[in-house]
Amino acid sequence: MSYDSLTAETVKFRGHNGDEGEGYYARPTRAGKFPGIVVIHHLPGWDEWITEVVRKFAHHGYTAISPHLYFRNGPGSPDDVGARVRAAGGVADDQVVGDVKGAIAYLRAQSNASGKIGVIGFCSGGRHAYLVGCKLNTEVDAIVDCWGGNVIVDDPKALNDKRPVAPIDLTESLRAPLIGIFGNDDENPNADQVNRTEAALKKMGKSYEFHRYDGAGHAFFNTARAAYRPEQAADGWRKTFAFLRKNLGA
Amino acid sequence: MCSYIVEKAQVSGSAKGPSGWMRIDTANVYFDHPYHAPLDHALAIDFVCEADGAQERVAVELSAASARELISKIMIALASGESAHRAA
Numbered sequence: 001m002s003y004d005s006l007t008a009e010t011v012k013f014r015g016h017n018g019d020e021g022e023g024y025y026a027r028p029t030r031a032g033k034f035p036g037i038v039v040i041h042h043l044p045g046w047d048e049w050i051t052e053v054v055r056k057f058a059h060h061g062y063t064a065i066s067p068h069l070y071f072r073n074g075p076g077s078p079d080d081v082g083a084r085v086r087a088a089g090g091v092a093d094d095q096v097v098g099d100v101k102g103a104i105a106y107l108r109a110q111s112n113a114s115g116k117i118g119v120i121g122f123c124s125g126g127r128h129a130y131l132v133g134c135k136l137n138t139e140v141d142a143i144v145d146c147w148g149g150n151v152i153v154d155d156p157k158a159l160n161d162k163r164p165v166a167p168i169d170l171t172e173s174l175r176a177p178l179i180g181i182f183g184n185d186d187e188n189p190n191a192d193q194v195n196r197t198e199a200a201l202k203k204m205g206k207s208y209e210f211h212r213y214d215g216a217g218h219a220f221f222n223t224a225r226a227a228y229r230p231e232q233a234a235d236g237w238r239k240t241f242a243f244l245r246k247n248l249g250a
Numbered sequence: 251m252c253s254y255i256v257e258k259a260q261v262s263g264s265a266k267g268p269s270g271w272m273r274i275d276t277a278n279v280y281f282d283h284p285y286h287a288p289l290d291h292a293l294a295i296d297f298v299c300e301a302d303g304a305q306e307r308v309a310v311e312l313s314a315a316s317a318r319e320l321i322s323k324i325m326i327a328l329a330s331g332e333s334a335h336r337a338a
Contacts, residue, residue: 043254044285076305079285083296083307087278090254123283188253218290219283227290 005029006058008051013067013106016098021071023103024051026058033114035141035248036107038100039066040121040128042219043090045082046070049224050122060241061250063112067103069096092162096128097135104139116248120144120240123219127151127167133178134170142247143178144240147218149188151197171200177207179243181236183216183229211239256280265297265308274308276300284311293317 008026015021024046028034037057041050046068057064069091070081085091104117119140121129126148133143145151153159153166178201182194189197194212201208213220213232220229221236244250259277266272274297284292292311298304312320 042283044283047285079309080307082285083278083294083309084304086254086280086282087256087258087296087298087304089256224288225283225290226288 004059004061006055008055008058011065011106013065013102015067015071015102016095019072021068021099021102023065023067023106024054025063025065025106026054027063027110027112028058028061032112034061034063034112035114035116035118035244035250036104036110037062037064037244037248038103038107038117038119038132039064040096040100040119040125040132041066041069042121042123042125043082043086044079045085046078047224049222052223053120053122062118062244062248063107063110065103065107067099069099089160090124090162093128093131093164097132100128100132101136101139104136114249116141118142118144118244118248120146121148122146122221123149130167130174130178131170133176134167134173137173137175140176142244143174143176144243145178145180146221146236147182147186147189149186149193149218151189152193154193168197168200171204171206174201174204174206177209177243177247179240180208180210181221181240182210182212183218183220183227183232184212184214185217187218209239209243211236253280253282255282261297267306267308269306272299272302272306274299276304281314287311287313289313 007029011025013023039054050066054064054066070085073081073084117140119129119132126145129145130151151167198210216229216232219227221233257279261277264271265274276298278296281293294311297308
């Protein structure tokens with residue numbers, strides 16, 4: 001009995017408008033065909049924990065890439081670039097969707113690609129994953145939304161040129177199955193917003209499963225944060241991998 | 251949830267950054283997930299010079315309690331310092 005080897009590296013990919021950016025890519029080293037996962041980072045940026053998540057997927061038999069969504073705002077370390085993007089009001093939804101589309105194309109172009117693609121995002125990346133599921137609905141086979149806030153927008157002032165539409169209003173376009181992971185102590189999304197998102201999915205007959213955890217708030221998978229809840233996170237990862245195996249293989 | 255709320259303070263002064271001292275004209279202030287501090291949320295301040303392109307920053311990430319303590323001490327230091335200088 002042994003663990004599979006994996007290979008991880010920083011690669012170049014073509015994002016929105018054909019712009020060349022960096023992504024962190026990991027894959028099982030052995031020969032074979034593997035489903036691909038795009039890992040969308042949260043607003044503070046492309047951090048060490050997100051690279052750990054990418055390697056976790058390779059460990060479980062997936063190819064995975066996390067595109068650096070702020071590559072246009074360099075040079076600089078990812079945290080400095082992230083601060084620059086925040087001060088500028090974040091990145092535009094269309095640009096994120098274009099970058100994820102480019103990351104999907106990167107995975108599909110590899111000789112080890114099985115053809116199945118999933119997307120997972122955390123925090124603002126969870127919202128992006130939901131958005132990608134709606135806007136790139138012919139390109140993804142499974143969506144994992146980890147506590148994506150602002151899928152439902154209660155304050156119209158939160159909509160602007162960069163984020164013009166609440167993702168919940170695009171739900172009709174969703175085709176792939178979606179799993180949602182939420183902490184019941186989270187304030188964004190709060191329990192009511194999670195319930196309303198589920199109600200919309202149910203009403204439109206979408207394939208979904210939601211898992212809510214007591215004793216957990218926001219970002220409870222993140223081992224780098226005080227919010228980390230090992231028991232709830234372990235169960236959440238088990239459910240996530242079961243969902244991905246069912247819909248993507250591996 | 252990561253918010254996009256940033257308060258911008260116009261400031262005048264200098265800060266010591268990765269390349270040495272630099273002039274600063276803006277403090278970007280926000281309360282959100284930190285990059286480094288082991289906190290769920292942190293009060294972050296990025297001191298930058300937008301006039302020079304804001305390519306460098308001097309950053310801090312503080313707990314909410316310590317941020318309030320800092321505000322209090324800044325006010326005390328300003329009051330006592332200005333009083334002492336007026337008396338001199």
